[in-house]
Amino acid sequence: MVARTGLYAVLAANMAVVAYFFAQAGFASNALIVMGRLAGLYGALVMAFQLVLVARLPWLDRRIGMDRLTAWHRWTGFSLLWLLLAHVVFIAFGYAEGTGVGPVSQIIDLAETTEGVLRAIVAFGIILVVGAVSARYARRRLAYETWHFIHLYTYVAVVLAFTHQVAVGTSFASSSVATAYWYGVWGVALGSVFLGRLALPLWRNWRHQLRVTAVVHESDNVVSIHMTGKDLDRMPARAGQFFLWRFLTPDRWWQANPFSLSAAPDGRTLRLTAKAAGAGSAALRHVKVGTRVFAEGPYGAFTALHRTRPESVLIAGGVGVTPIRALLEEIEGHAVVIYRVATDRDAVLYDELRDLALVRGHEVHLVTGPAVPDKLAPAELLRMVPDIGDRDVFLCGPPPMMNAVLGSLRELDVPKPQIHFERFSLAG
Known part of the structure; x- marks a missing residue:
């Protein structure tokens, strides 16, 4: 509860700061442009908040749980989509007002003449695709691997959106304090992703060096994988948590699947048990003893x-x-x-x-x-x-x-x- 309240408080405080810097930069004469710019700024803030939610930071995960963070990510993702749509529509109609050209032509003209606009259009297109495949109807019909691969393009959209904000954001450059604020927001967001999704998993796997020691067929479609490694007594895993597992074989090294621990960690071994529900889980039956394992985690507040x-x-x-x-x-x-x-x-x-x-x-x-x-x-x-x-x-x-x-x-x-x-x- 404290962690959840803290996250909401931080987001609300940043929304107030963004509104202050926006007002400090001055308003355009066209109301549509004003609304479009403000929607774009809040879209940038929500995008940064999204990155923190999916950074898999241990401090947040232990207190809130990965499933709740993921649920918040989903709903803030749709909020982001609507904010960016409002940004594009209001800006297009605002700049088109009084020029005698339509909003589509105005967007094309801005893309051709204004630095950063084309990058923003590409980023918006990526967000639209990710939003479409995240809808419940599409999500049920996509393999986890396909859905996950498409989601990775979100990071491309983040980089493009950030460079667009740097290039044309009036609020971004309205003062040195505003510039420092936005660099700080994006620095925290991208730093969280780097720490939680790259640095920490690499360090833990270098330290523990997991290998498969046994593959046990529990039933026709359920298999248990036993693993051991170094210094497992120092791995901060608890019963009830899960990892993202990559079995480093030539055909599966690139694929990560979430499976819970099926035995409490004892400081010497780890075990997962999985049912064949897709290509990734079905392939576990063919994993060989001695296979190296790359594990991201532990995750989850189900402890x-x-x-x-x-x-x-x-x-x-x-x-x-x-x-x-x-x-x-x-x-x-x-x-x-x-x-x-x-x-x-x-x-x-x-x-x-x-x-x-x-x-x-x-x-x-x-x-x-x-x-x-x-x-x-x-x-x-x-x-x-x-x-x-x-x-x-x-x-x-x-x-x-x-x-x-x-x-x-x-x-x-x-x-x-x-x-x-x-x-x-x-x-x-």
Whole structure:
């Protein structure tokens, strides 16, 4: 809550600063141009804020969670799209007013005669494409790898937009203080990306040097990868977190996929367990022992650090059991595990859950059967865990199941601070 409030406060303060420098620079006589310039400045600020959200900074990730940062990135992304659209439309009509040419012709003329405008048009086109593939309809139909690759072009748009602002931004050059402010904003944003997305992952992988030690086929379509490396006792990973994994083979080195740890880190080994749901996860079955691994992370706030109660409920659906399995190994106090699958054959890692529960004094409920009727409805949850309102609830599974369970928890009046979940989707 503190981190989230802090982020909003920083954004609001910067919006006020941008408005001040904009007013200090003076207003154009044309109201459309005034609105267009202000929309462009706020678009630049939101774009910088976007970079901080997806920089994967450990401080923010541990307190907020990568899924929530990604959700904010998504909505601020659409805000950015509308701000840039307003910037283009208002500027085009504003400059066209009184010239006798249309707005499209005016944009073409500006691109030909004004430094930085053509770069801005290219940047806007890239943002439009990224926005289109981020819409829910398109996102469901694109492979993760394709979507991620298209998202990488956003960095090209950022560079083009920044150089456009430097070249023609009246507010940018209105005073030395304004210039220093904007360089500072972009410096923090780009520096965050450099630190979180490049420097920190490179340093950690150089330090730990992960290698595959075993590939275990848990079922027909689920595989576990065991790894070891150097100084793993100094890796700041917790049960419930995930990494972006790259297996450095000739055909897969370029591809990163998010998978949770399926066992609590013990300072000597790491393990992930994945279901074949796409090309990347299916290829894990063919990884060889000894393969080098490049891991970005750990990420996620789905850990025992956020507990508010001494006792817990861990609810898993399908392969969403992997972070739940890891949490059960680390979590203190009495825990009730509810594992929802279609059939007994789908219950991967169930034997490990049962053995851990036996040793640590927890309960495990295996719930099988079709999706209808809902076997995790409020009455069913209350039957398995009568005191569920007094426990922390950790939830991971397919989105439809998670949405249904969250609805059940609301009906049971489980306080929101006691509900912990992550959807494990990443922005590029």
